[in-house]
Amino acid sequence: MEITGAEIFVKSLLKLKVDLIFGYPGGVVLPLYDALFQSMKPKHILVRHEQGAVHMADGYARSSGKVGVALVTSGPGATNTVTGIATAYMDSIPIVVFTGQVLTALIGNDAFQEADIIGITRPCVKHSFLVRDVNDLARTIAEAFYIASTGKQGPVLVDLPKDVVTNKAKFEFPEKISLRSYKPTTSGHIKQIDKLADAIAASKKPVLYVGGGVISSNASDELRKLARATSTPVTQTLMGLGSMPSSDRLSLGMLGMHGTYRANMAVTNCDLLIALGARFDDRVTGKLDEFAVNAKIAHVDVDPTSISKNIKCDIPVVGDLKDILKKLNASVKTRKVNWKSKSKDWLAQIEEWKLANKLEYKKKKSVIKPQFIVEEIDRITKGDAIYTTEVGQNQMWAAQYLELSKPRTFLTSGGLGTMGYGFPAAIGAQAAFPDKVVIDIAGDGSIQMNIQELGTAVQYRLPVIVVILNNGFLGMVRQWQQLFYERRYAYSCIEFQPDFVKLAESYSALGFRVTKPEDFAPILEKAIKARRTTIIDCQVDREENVYPMVPAGAPINKMLLA
Amino acid sequence: MRHTISILVENKFGVLARISGLFSGRGYNIESLSVAPTLDATSSRMTIVTRGDDAIVEQITKQLNKLIDVIKVIDFTSEDYIEREIVMVKVNAEPTNRAEILRMAEIFRGKVVDVSSKTYTIEVTGAAGKVKAFIEMIKPLGIIELTRSGKIAMSRGRKTLG
Ligand SMILES: Cc1ncc(C[n+]2csc(CCOP(=O)(O)OP(=O)(O)O)c2C)c(N)n1
Numbered sequence: 221m222e223i224t225g226a227e228i229f230v231k232s233l234l235k236l237k238v239d240l241i242f243g244y245p246g247g248v249v250l251p252l253y254d255a256l257f258q259s260m261k262p263k264h265i266l267v268r269h270e271q272g273a274v275h276m277a278d279g280y281a282r283s284s285g286k287v288g289v290a291l292v293t294s295g296p297g298a299t300n301t302v303t304g305i306a307t308a309y310m311d312s313i314p315i316v317v318f319t320g321q322v323l324t325a326l327i328g329n330d331a332f333q334e335a336d337i338i339g340i341t342r343p344c345v346k347h348s349f350l351v352r353d354v355n356d357l358a359r360t361i362a363e364a365f366y367i368a369s370t371g372k373q374g375p376v377l378v379d380l381p382k383d384v385v386t387n388k389a390k391f392e393f394p395e396k397i398s399l400r401s402y403k404p405t406t407s408g409h410i411k412q413i414d415k416l417a418d419a420i421a422a423s424k425k426p427v428l429y430v431g432g433g434v435i436s437s438n439a440s441d442e443l444r445k446l447a448r449a450t451s452t453p454v455t456q457t458l459m460g461l462g463s464m465p466s467s468d469r470l471s472l473g474m475l476g477m478h479g480t481y482r483a484n485m486a487v488t489n490c491d492l493l494i495a496l497g498a499r500f501d502d503r504v505t506g507k508l509d510e511f512a513v514n515a516k517i518a519h520v521d522v523d524p525t526s527i528s529k530n531i532k533c534d535i536p537v538v539g540d541l542k543d544i545l546k547k548l549n550a551s552v553k554t555r556k557v558n559w560k561s562k563s564k565d566w567l568a569q570i571e572e573w574k575l576a577n578k579l580e581y582k583k584k585k586s587v588i589k590p591q592f593i594v595e596e597i598d599r600i601t602k603g604d605a606i607y608t609t610e611v612g613q614n615q616m617w618a619a620q621y622l623e624l625s626k627p628r629t630f631l632t633s634g635g636l637g638t639m640g641y642g643f644p645a646a647i648g649a650q651a652a653f654p655d656k657v658v659i660d661i662a663g664d665g666s667i668q669m670n671i672q673e674l675g676t677a678v679q680y681r682l683p684v685i686v687v688i689l690n691n692g693f694l695g696m697v698r699q700w701q702q703l704f705y706e707r708r709y710a711y712s713c714i715e716f717q718p719d720f721v722k723l724a725e726s727y728s729a730l731g732f733r734v735t736k737p738e739d740f741a742p743i744l745e746k747a748i749k750a751r752r753t754t755i756i757d758c759q760v761d762r763e764e765n766v767y768p769m770v771p772a773g774a775p776i777n778k779m780l781l782a
Numbered sequence: 783m784r785h786t787i788s789i790l791v792e793n794k795f796g797v798l799a800r801i802s803g804l805f806s807g808r809g810y811n812i813e814s815l816s817v818a819p820t821l822d823a824t825s826s827r828m829t830i831v832t833r834g835d836d837a838i839v840e841q842i843t844k845q846l847n848k849l850i851d852v853i854k855v856i857d858f859t860s861e862d863y864i865e866r867e868i869v870m871v872k873v874n875a876e877p878t879n880r881a882e883i884l885r886m887a888e889i890f891r892g893k894v895v896d897v898s899s900k901t902y903t904i905e906v907t908g909a910a911g912k913v914k915a916f917i918e919m920i921k922p923l924g925i926i927e928l929t930r931s932g933k934i935a936m937s938r939g940r941k942t943l944g
Pocket residue numbers: 610611612613614615637638639640662663664665666667689691693694695696697
């Protein structure tokens with residue numbers, strides 16, 4: 221029996237066990253919406269802006285490990301997704317974005333609401349498809365999910381012309397996907413793994429430098445095992461946070477521009493740097509020619525392009541991190557090394573660095589320090605929550621002061637640094653985990669970039685809590701202007717703000733304002749109990765800075781400490 | 783250093799844009815590019831001549847391999863390979879220099895492929911050096927128009943790309 225492309229679309233999603241789509245309708249996708257409406261499955265969440273839909277799919281994917289799905293119309297609907305797609309691309313997040321397209325016969329004619337979305341997004345997708353024949357639809361959808369979720373994960377866009385979803389075909393869904401041009405490397409080369417184990421056994425001052433790849437490949441347990449078995453200290457990138465508990469004795473915290481003193485000192489002085497699913501981003505390395513100069517570099521990554529891209533690598537291992545770390549753990553076990561005594565001096569040196577410069581801020585009774593708010597969130601939720609961030613100071617304080625202990629609980633736009641990411645991502649995570657506490661740690665600037673999604677959160681009863689660290693500035697911009705532009709605060713002061721409490725209330729959400737440090741905890745506790753979408757507007761110290769800070773282009777051991 | 787890279791790709795909509803976009807987006811240069819289907823119509827073969835130090839060319843080949851539609855990539859530079867390019871040159875054919883044009887064509891084993899009262903068009907095929915030398919020699923005689931195919935390349939012996 222032949223069915224329409226729209227029905228094939230719905231059936232394919234169900235085959236792929238998609239339970240949720242974030243979307244927004246429009247002319248050319250009406251057939252798809254009609255089919256979704258009639259099937260009632262997957263569930264559809266109506267967003268308020270297509271960028272929100274993509275960030276929600278992304279937050280859903282980061283928190284659950286499943287592929288996130290967004291559906292939008294052609295033209296403006298499609299172009300509104302670009303920032304969301306680029307955000308997912310930079311952080312290698314598996315999402316599939318379906319965009320409507322005009323009739324195949326009209327493509328290229330500047331038809332109403334036509335946009336060459338394949339062309340526009342080409343540099344920021346893992347792959348994209350324009351489906352031109354309904355007979356290819358089911359297979360293309362299966363391929364899109366396969367490509368998004370395997371190898372180095374990433375966003376895939378599927379462009380669906382209107383006639384493709386109205387034409388009819390037999391529904392044949394491929395049980396297995398095999399593409400001759402795409403064979404993601406999965407298992408690591410055992411010789412290279414043994415070589416890495418040798419290097420760890422031989423090194424006196426090793427450091428594990430862990431990025432988001434460990435989280436995407438669900439390899440946190442294997443990482444912890446490796447670190448503990450070999451007594452190797454671990455530093456994490458912004459994307460790697462949660463893979464190793466921050467409270468662990470071997471944890472150095474984050475490295476890089478706003479990394480801890482001990483992490484940056486350890487990396488600068490180590491003799492073996494083992495990068496796991498990290499990519500030597502400039503925010504991590506600072507000045508390249510002074511980065512880890514005394515170290516042998518080992519790099520384990522699923523993506524060969526990130527190996528030896530910025531820094532020459534001595535021991536490359538390509539493949540899936542989980543698989544490789546399992547084998548590495550087995551290989552390390554066979555070495556006759558007294559790991560504890562080998563690491564003693566190195567760990568003592570690190571402890572010295574830790575004591576010399578702790579992460580700290582001047583506590584005050586009279587004003588709310590933004591770091592204090594993050595510490596309070598941490599104390600009250602005890603790590604049992606999903607945290608998202610916006611971008612700027614809020615993001616860095618969250619990264620520094622949350623004691624993260626679990627993977628997939630810290631969602632932040634690392635690579636692209638997208639303001640407006642945190643709130644919709646929190647909604648996506650909450651949709652994936654309705655019973656969890658989900659908190660967006662926000663700045664007053666960023667939150668206004670996707671504030672319209674309050675409507676979505678309230679409509680679907682998603683009790684996301686937004687904590688605004690409200691400093692009345694585009695804080696991180698102001699910090700740079702203070703430090704590097706002689707305090708000329710060019711257009712970084714938000715001189716007019718909405719009343720966030722009333723704004724929340726106008727959406728039937730809860731709104732609170734906090735002006736005294738001691739008031740925050742009871743309000744957050746109340747919000748968590750209420751299980752309602754909430755905004756907590758915290759009036760924080762306006763000119764607090766994020767420290768330590770490595771000025772752009774400086775070596776990472778040259779930190780401004782206060 | 784100059785590198786000649788051959789790429790076997792799925793013969794699909796938009797593949798050329800993905801490859802040229804990769805080069806422009808990442809700041810790699812393309813000196814020449816040629817593309818056509820292979821014996822198997824579902825795949826195409828591209829040859830790109832690019833420039834860069836070893837680290838850059840390593841990135842280029844890795845980035846190409848990462849594209850979903852790319853089946854295989856060979857950088858010929860470290861191999862024994864054969865290359866060819868074709869050039870067509872339209873030259874001013876004054877009565878005084880016609881003999882000289884024909885003599886050049888003969889030296890380079892070229893062919894006269896078009897003749898008019900004022901012009902000769904010569905076709906020359908060969909490795910990059912030969913094509914370049916021919917152009918240099920014919921230049922003083924007055925080139926009106928010139929078009930080159932870009933390089934194509936293939937391994938010597940049994941080794942194949944596809
Ligand atoms: C979409 C977007 N536009 C601009 C920037 C540049 N930018 C980075 S941080 C920042 C300030 C953020 O201000 P706010 O959200 O109030 O956070 P704060 O730094 O005060 O915590 C800006 C403008 C960005 N990262 N993203």
